Amino acid sequence: MEAPAPVTSATSGAAPLIAVDRVTKRYPGVIALNDVSLNILPGELHAICGENGAGKSTLMKILAGVIPDYEGEIRLRGAALRFGDTRAAEAAGVAIIHQELNLVEELSAAANIFLGRELTTAWGLLDERGMNARARELLLSLECDVAPQARAGSLRVGDQQLIEIAKALSFDTDILIMDEPTSALTETEVARLFRVIARLRARGVTILYISHKMDEVFQLADRVTVLRDGKWVSTLERTATNAREITHLMVGREIEATQFTEPRRPGEVVLEVNRLSLAWPGHAKAWRLRDVSFQLRRGEVLGFAGLMGAGRTELLECLFGASQVPPQGRIVLSGHEVNFFQPVEAMKAGVAMVTEDRKRLGLFAQFDVGQNVSICTLDRVASGGMISAAAEERMARASVARLGVKTAGLSAAITSLSGGNQQKTIIARWLLTEPKVLLLDDPTRGIDVGAKAELYRVIDGLCREGLGVIVTSSELPELLTLCDRILVLCEGRLTGEFTRDEATEQKIMEAATQREVGGRKSEVGSGSHSGGN
Numbered sequence: 001m002e003a004p005a006p007v008t009s010a011t012s013g014a015a016p017l018i019a020v021d022r023v024t025k026r027y028p029g030v031i032a033l034n035d036v037s038l039n040i041l042p043g044e045l046h047a048i049c050g051e052n053g054a055g056k057s058t059l060m061k062i063l064a065g066v067i068p069d070y071e072g073e074i075r076l077r078g079a080a081l082r083f084g085d086t087r088a089a090e091a092a093g094v095a096i097i098h099q100e101l102n103l104v105e106e107l108s109a110a111a112n113i114f115l116g117r118e119l120t121t122a123w124g125l126l127d128e129r130g131m132n133a134r135a136r137e138l139l140l141s142l143e144c145d146v147a148p149q150a151r152a153g154s155l156r157v158g159d160q161q162l163i164e165i166a167k168a169l170s171f172d173t174d175i176l177i178m179d180e181p182t183s184a185l186t187e188t189e190v191a192r193l194f195r196v197i198a199r200l201r202a203r204g205v206t207i208l209y210i211s212h213k214m215d216e217v218f219q220l221a222d223r224v225t226v227l228r229d230g231k232w233v234s235t236l237e238r239t240a241t242n243a244r245e246i247t248h249l250m251v252g253r254e255i256e257a258t259q260f261t262e263p264r265r266p267g268e269v270v271l272e273v274n275r276l277s278l279a280w281p282g283h284a285k286a287w288r289l290r291d292v293s294f295q296l297r298r299g300e301v302l303g304f305a306g307l308m309g310a311g312r313t314e315l316l317e318c319l320f321g322a323s324q325v326p327p328q329g330r331i332v333l334s335g336h337e338v339n340f341f342q343p344v345e346a347m348k349a350g351v352a353m354v355t356e357d358r359k360r361l362g363l364f365a366q367f368d369v370g371q372n373v374s375i376c377t378l379d380r381v382a383s384g385g386m387i388s389a390a391a392e393e394r395m396a397r398a399s400v401a402r403l404g405v406k407t408a409g410l411s412a413a414i415t416s417l418s419g420g421n422q423q424k425t426i427i428a429r430w431l432l433t434e435p436k437v438l439l440l441d442d443p444t445r446g447i448d449v450g451a452k453a454e455l456y457r458v459i460d461g462l463c464r465e466g467l468g469v470i471v472t473s474s475e476l477p478e479l480l481t482l483c484d485r486i487l488v489l490c491e492g493r494l495t496g497e498f499t500r501d502e503a504t505e506q507k508i509m510e511a512a513t514q515r516e517v518g519g520r521k522s523e524v525g526s527g528s529h530s531g532g533n
Contacts, residue, residue, distance in 0.1 A: 015078070017042040017175070017206055018063065023072035025058050030416075032058040033070070034230040045197070045207045047221035047238075050250050051451070053418045055230040056210045057099065060177045063208070064096035065089030087116075095173040097164050099180040099210070101359070105153025110135035112152050113167045138166040141199075143192045156313065157357050158185050165193070169200075176200065177208045182216065185474065188307050194220070212452075214243035226250055264484055266297035270468040271319075271437050276329035278314055278492070288314045289327070289492040296437065301459065301469045303483035305476060305508050310489040312472040313356060316439045319470075320353040321346040334436060347376065352430035353439040354423070356472075362426045363414055370396040370410030372425050377432040399428040403458060420444075420451025427458065438462065440471040444478060456482060476505045488512050 016039035025033040033055045040046050048056045061067045063074065065083030073080055076092060083089040086096070103112045110131045111118075119127040119134070135148035144162045152160060161181065168176060182190045197207065197220065211217055217224060218238060226233040226249040233249050278289040289311045296302050304312045318327040321340025331338050333349055340346040343353070355361040364372050373396040374381070381391035396410055403424040407417055414422060423443060430438065440459070444452045459482060463469050473479050479486050486503045488496035488511035496511025498504075 014041045014043075016040060016075075017077060019075040019078075020059070020063075021073045021075065023059065023062065023070055023074065025055075025062065025067065025070045031230050033062075035072075036227070036230075036232045038225050038232060038235055040206060040208065041223075042206055043201070043204055044222040045201065045209055045220050047217045047224045048208060048210045048227065049212075049217060049224055049246055050227035050233075051418070053229075054227040054250070056227055057179055058230075059227070060096060060179055060208060060210060063089070064094055064177055066096070090171050090173070093171075093173050094175045094177070095168040095171045096177040097168045097179060097181050101157070101160050101164060101357075103152040103160055103163060105151070107152055108149050109139070109146055109152055109155070109163050109166075110148035112163055113138065113170050115167075134170070135166065138170055139163075141169070142166060142196055158189055161185060162189070165196070169196075174204065175206045175208070177210075179210045180212070181209075182211070182213065190216075214246060217246065218243060264299055264301070264463060266300035266484065267466065268298055269295050270298045270334055271296040271470075272330075272332040273319070274330040274332075276315070276318060276327055276331065278311075278318055278323055278327045279325055281325060285491070287492055289318065292329075292489075292492075292494055294487055294494070294497075296468045296470060298436075298466045298468050299463055300485070301463050301471060301483045303479040303486040304470065304472045304489060305479055305486055305512060306472075306489035307512050309491065310512065311492040312489055313441055314492075315489070316353060316441050316470065316472065319346070319437075320351055320439060322353070347433055347435075350434070350436035351439065352433055352435035352437070354426050354430065354441060354443055356441040356445060358419070358422060358426065358445070363422060365415055367414060368411050369400065369405070369407050369414050369417065369425060372414045373399050373410075373429050373432070376429055380432075395432065399432055400425070402431070403428045404454065418451065420454060423451075423455060424458065431462070435467065437468045437470065440469065442473055443471065444473070444475075452478075476508055479503075479508070480505070 018040035020036060020038050023033055023036045024031065036055065036059060048059070050056050058067065062070050065086045065088050068082060068084050075081070076094075081092070083092070083094075089095070104115065107115070110128070113135045114131050119130045121127045132148040139146055139148065139162065142162050142165060144159070144166075146155065146159050146162065152163060155163070165181060182193060185193065200207065209217075209220060221238045223235060223237055224241065224246055225235040226246060228250060236246075272295050274293050276289055276292040277287060280286055280288045292315060294302070304315065306312050314323065317323045319331065321343050326341065333351065338349055340349070340351070346353075359365075364375060367375065370393060374392050377395070378387055378392070381388050381395055393410060400407065400410065405417070405424045405428060406421050414425065417425065443459075444455055459469060459471070471479070471482060480503055483503075484500050486498045486508060487494055488498075488508055490512055496508065498507060
């Protein structure tokens with residue numbers, strides 16, 4: 001992917017724009033940041049790297065006024081400051097794009113962009129026309145064709161992420177913090193974001209960029225700071241280091257590239273899908289999915305690739321009984337035709353799904369780790385309408401141990417776990433239902449390189465135990481690592497199928513940008529993939 005060349009106006013001799021001096025942030029029983037000091041130079045793109053839990057997001061939230069209570073000092077343009085809230089930070093020219101989306105789902109895209117600072121007419125009335133017009137300008141600057149009036153909750157994660165970016169840009173900020181901004185974006189959207197970043201840097205905007213993706217870091221950054229266990233480890237010029245060194249500094253050990261050289265031996269067909277179609281009421285395209293057919297075998301990892309709007313998430317939702325309208329076609333599970341109208345029906349039949357939006361749809365934030373694991377199988381530990389706390393604990397503890405979840409205990413808050421361990425917790429929950437088919441929708445989104453490798457091994461192990469696994473991902477290297485076969489969707493239709501030996505990134509992308517037209521293939525324009533994931 002072509003990336004903008006790093007802007008070189010930021011030099012080591014320039015006075016710091018931001019100086020972080022011995023900043024420490026303590027929580028009960030945890031030191032999230034421990035005596036961290038670093039300088040941010042004007043006009044640079046400064047990457048902040050580290051494993052989940054290293055303190056990256058905590059530091060960025062302090063800089064953006066989300067966390068006002070900390071030890072140490074931060075100086076902006078030489079003046080000591082302490083933002084009391086995000087409004088104070090925004091007034092000083094600092095805006096943040098959070099990794100976890102913070103949209104009000106019932107409001108429109110435009111209303112979310114201007115939330116708390118709505119435009120008004122000369123009569124003091126809400127200027128919806130003006131907000132829609134400005135929102136459209138911002139979204140078009142991101143090459144995004146989402147309608148400003150569209151309800152945020154109706155959009156896919158990728159489009160919601162672009163609304164967050166548009167919201168940050170609307171402040172006309174000169175310091176922009178991006179916390180994993182590409183975590184929900186496909187390669188097409190990432191390329192689009194890189195073009196936006198190039199334009200911002202040409203205007204002199206300083207960017208703090210958190211990412212687990214080393215290719216992004218080394219395409220974009222001027223300098224790279226590594227945090228580990230809440231402490232500063234090193235700040236290096238991009239040109240003086242490499243991805244292997246940064247990864248080693250992040251984890252304090254070498255991480256071998258994940259490879260599964262021992263071939264899997266798939267068994268009998270466990271899931272068969274024939275001519276599955278999903279209507280799109282009221283839309284010009286009429287169909288989200290059209291005539292999709294495939295088989296999944298026990299002990300096989302089947303991957304689905306495709307650009308934004310290809311229908312990957314919609315396909316999994318159909319298989320799990322979670323689609324907005326009932327699908328058409330035939331679904332056969334273990335030799336029996338099934339029609340799921342609710343996820344609970346799919347769960348009882350042996351289908352489990354880990355959603356792409358962990359925070360909104362996967363976790364029960366008010367529950368602890370143990371309760372998040374056991375919530376779908378409480379009937380196993382209940383007698384006479386009463387739940388046995390001891391039996392529930394034994395069940396949850398065994399599941400946590402099986403998946404290798406790193407937690408202070410079953411009573412720990414689920415939100416205290418790293419992204420990778422939260423994802424393991426969700427998988428542990430679904431494994432307790434004893435599924436025949438496990439659906440994983442972009443399962444490593446927002447997870448660091450070490451946790452990804454651990455999840456890959458978990459998925460491989462489950463597959464070798466005989467589970468049939470379907471996985472979608474925005475990252476082609478992930479699919480190439482995990483999958484025995486890869487199917488490619490484009491605008492709701494299957495346009496490619498590759499075995500593990502046949503698949504390459506180029507072949508998959510060629511298939512992902514083709515659609516069937518009158519019996520022949522035609523390239524799809526990059527602007528036609530703004531729908532679902």
